Amino acid sequence: MVRGRLKKLEAGELAPADFQMKNARTLVEELYKRHVNCIWPAAQTRSMRLPKPGHWVTLTCSRQNLRLRGDVNIESKKLVLERIIREYNLGGHQFATIGDGPVEMRETRKRGGLCIGVASDEVRRFGWNLAKRARLIRAGAQLIVPDFSQLPALLRVMNLA
Secondary structure (H helix, E strand, O other): OHHHHHHHHHOOOOOHHHHOOOOHHHHHHHHHHOOOOEEOOOOOOOOOOOOOHHHOOOEEEOOOOEEEOOOOOOOOHHHHHHHHHHHOOOOHHHOEEEEOOHHHHHHHHHOOOEEEEEOEOOOOOOOEOHHHHHHHHHHOOOEEEOOOOOHHHHHHHOOOO
16 A cells, blocks of 8 residues: 555655645644744654655754654654653653654653644544544543644644644
């Protein structure tokens, strides 16, 4: 499935936007406007070999930089997140994790950060995936969204509105 998507992407049959969750780009733009540094843990399929930064494990974005953080082929997501938290001296209300992985929810919760679980239907790129929702609840997510269609409310919860 991944190879097929990559071929379509390379052939121009699909665009990067065809893989984005509803309002994900708008969320990133809103965070950028507010000068928020973002740490986005994300899984990488080991068989994926993307030539561009679409497979980044963790992306730090700010007006000053975009940086790669960690490599799941070498480190687990837990170790990558621990290293980022240590390097940036993060704790408590200083950070939030937005993602669909139980590992980052558990690790963020342990350190007092805000855990925003994304229980998304990855095929439609919006709406609920109830199996993900249950996993995220068990992992300690404090807020769960199906996508970013309720962006103003999400920004208020993050004290960014």
